[in-house]
Amino acid sequence: MKCLSNQRVRLFLRHCSQHRSLLRVGKELHAVLTTSGSKKAPRSYLSNSLFQFYAASGDMTNAQKVFDEIPLSEKDNVDWTTLLSSLSRYGFLVDSMKLFVEMRRKRVEIDDVAAVCLFGVCAKLEDLWFGEQGHGFAVKMGLLNSVKVCNALMDMYGKCGFVGEVRRLFEMLEEKSVVSWTVVLDTVVKWEGLENGRKVFDEMPERNAVAWTVMVAGYVGAGFTGEALELLEEMVFKCGHGLNFVTLCSLLSACAQSGNLVIVRWVHVYALKTGEEEMCDHVMVGTALVDMYAKCGNIDSSMKVFRLMRRRNVVTWNALFSGLAMHGKGRVVIDMFPEMVREVKPDDLTFSAVLSACSHSGLVEEGWRCFHSLRLYGLEPKVDHYACMVDLLGRAGRIEEAEMLMREMTVPPNEVVLGSLLGSCSVHGKLEIAERIERELVQMSPGNMEYQIVLSNMYAAEGRSDVVDRLRGSMRNRGIRKTPGMSSIHVNGSVHRFSAGDRSHPRTKEIYLKLNEVIERIRSAGYVPHVSALVSPSEVDLEDKELALCFHSEKLAVCFGLLVTKPRTPLYVFKNLRICQDCHSAMKIVSKIYDREIIIRDRNRFHQFKGGSCSCSDHW
DNA sequence: TTAGGGTTAG
Numbered sequence: 001m002k003c004l005s006n007q008r009v010r011l012f013l014r015h016c017s018q019h020r021s022l023l024r025v026g027k028e029l030h031a032v033l034t035t036s037g038s039k040k041a042p043r044s045y046l047s048n049s050l051f052q053f054y055a056a057s058g059d060m061t062n063a064q065k066v067f068d069e070i071p072l073s074e075k076d077n078v079d080w081t082t083l084l085s086s087l088s089r090y091g092f093l094v095d096s097m098k099l100f101v102e103m104r105r106k107r108v109e110i111d112d113v114a115a116v117c118l119f120g121v122c123a124k125l126e127d128l129w130f131g132e133q134g135h136g137f138a139v140k141m142g143l144l145n146s147v148k149v150c151n152a153l154m155d156m157y158g159k160c161g162f163v164g165e166v167r168r169l170f171e172m173l174e175e176k177s178v179v180s181w182t183v184v185l186d187t188v189v190k191w192e193g194l195e196n197g198r199k200v201f202d203e204m205p206e207r208n209a210v211a212w213t214v215m216v217a218g219y220v221g222a223g224f225t226g227e228a229l230e231l232l233e234e235m236v237f238k239c240g241h242g243l244n245f246v247t248l249c250s251l252l253s254a255c256a257q258s259g260n261l262v263i264v265r266w267v268h269v270y271a272l273k274t275g276e277e278e279m280c281d282h283v284m285v286g287t288a289l290v291d292m293y294a295k296c297g298n299i300d301s302s303m304k305v306f307r308l309m310r311r312r313n314v315v316t317w318n319a320l321f322s323g324l325a326m327h328g329k330g331r332v333v334i335d336m337f338p339e340m341v342r343e344v345k346p347d348d349l350t351f352s353a354v355l356s357a358c359s360h361s362g363l364v365e366e367g368w369r370c371f372h373s374l375r376l377y378g379l380e381p382k383v384d385h386y387a388c389m390v391d392l393l394g395r396a397g398r399i400e401e402a403e404m405l406m407r408e409m410t411v412p413p414n415e416v417v418l419g420s421l422l423g424s425c426s427v428h429g430k431l432e433i434a435e436r437i438e439r440e441l442v443q444m445s446p447g448n449m450e451y452q453i454v455l456s457n458m459y460a461a462e463g464r465s466d467v468v469d470r471l472r473g474s475m476r477n478r479g480i481r482k483t484p485g486m487s488s489i490h491v492n493g494s495v496h497r498f499s500a501g502d503r504s505h506p507r508t509k510e511i512y513l514k515l516n517e518v519i520e521r522i523r524s525a526g527y528v529p530h531v532s533a534l535v536s537p538s539e540v541d542l543e544d545k546e547l548a549l550c551f552h553s554e555k556l557a558v559c560f561g562l563l564v565t566k567p568r569t570p571l572y573v574f575k576n577l578r579i580c581q582d583c584h585s586a587m588k589i590v591s592k593i594y595d596r597e598i599i600i601r602d603r604n605r606f607h608q609f610k611g612g613s614c615s616c617s618d619h620w
Numbered sequence: 621t622t623a624g625g626g627t628t629a630g
Contacts, residue, residue: 323628
């Protein structure tokens, strides 16, 4: 150690922080420095080097510890801001915010860099209140003269959905940078839709890879494959913007959202051609692939990518587990859990994924065991975990047990918990409990009619037409607020979208003829329309009920698929809401009679219909 | 030490 000057120690530590493989060496050096006492070296100098090392390498526990050991008088505002930005970069957002408060209290100078960090944290947390306080402070200190601070502030408002404020700040900016434009673009695409977003994009005086990515991902996510491909090719081939790992993640995530396998293939071919293997080796890209394949219906590819990955983190595992959950593979998740805990420390989301996997597979006892083991991993059961447990017990028909657990919660149950329990009551015909739960839900969210619809359907199933008429009458008077069901099907690289009773498709006539044929054939095979599961007051007239069921969007999408694809081609359909019971039983029979595999991704999970049954074993 | 696009649940 004698030959190492302080300057060298600093350089060496900086080198260590930049190379993952040297992190351990840096820590060992720390240990040596601590034991050797290095009396000659000024302690604060070494502490400062060590602090920079830990902060840069993301070991925030040690960074914070070393930082606290440096006397206040020997820390300047750059040190404070380094800690602030590292906490934010490595995801310790609340700690970062607390640090900012401490900086103000200790009268540490807040410069433009610190302000940028603060707004970044507020944006990530979508904490408008704190962001507004920061805005006031920034105005007072004249920090808004910096375009970077303004951009960060606009981004904060954008992430919180305040498009007007973003535009106002943008107009006020004297020198708009390409980042300022990109913040506006991203905000507009997110909150005002693709068309308005495209207007901003076309107006931009200069575009870089980020702007292109925002626009392309916007198209991909909304299912506009043609526009996405056109733009993607222009971006890469005409403008020469290569895809980096962030672009890849962004595109893959958009593909996952819309189930777009065409773009996935394009991205894959591009990566192979440009020899970007190391990019595919990136843990975030790998995780995005695991997630994308699972969400696009291909759980085997998801698992294959997972096994090929050289590095995995807790997010990778969570992505795999939630993918398996969606595919009803709860047993696989339970079996893999011990392997996971040997590799990474599970977090809250892990338990949500495992519990939801149990729920989708009807594994009640395993679910209880998992719920009880939360504390073993240093976690407290949160409202989401309770929601999963209530869902699991409810689906399994153990409604009373589910309600008891809900009443035991330390925090009051939210809409998710109550809504899930109401759903289970409806499946298992528990009218009395349902009435109670519905009252609580209506109080919590008075404008939402869906709960009343569920309850009125339950009365209808019991033959209580007097109550049904009264409820539906009042609903009709107040107007309903129900998300319209939409299904889309991917055929030969393009997406076809259908809503219930849709007649806008160019091949409508053929589709409805096919629908008639399908209904007739499945009826003769034993299909009975599930009329009691009806759904919206617009469908209340009894004679219209069966008709309304026939026109559900997923049936139209499947009929279109049967019409235009070769025999035995699997059909992939994506639905924005949960598939209804009637469509579920109809699809089983369709899969058998037409010898087709039908894969439907609904809001919660995948249903793979094959040979007359569904992969969910009716746990949904 | 600093702004914009990025992986996980419901």
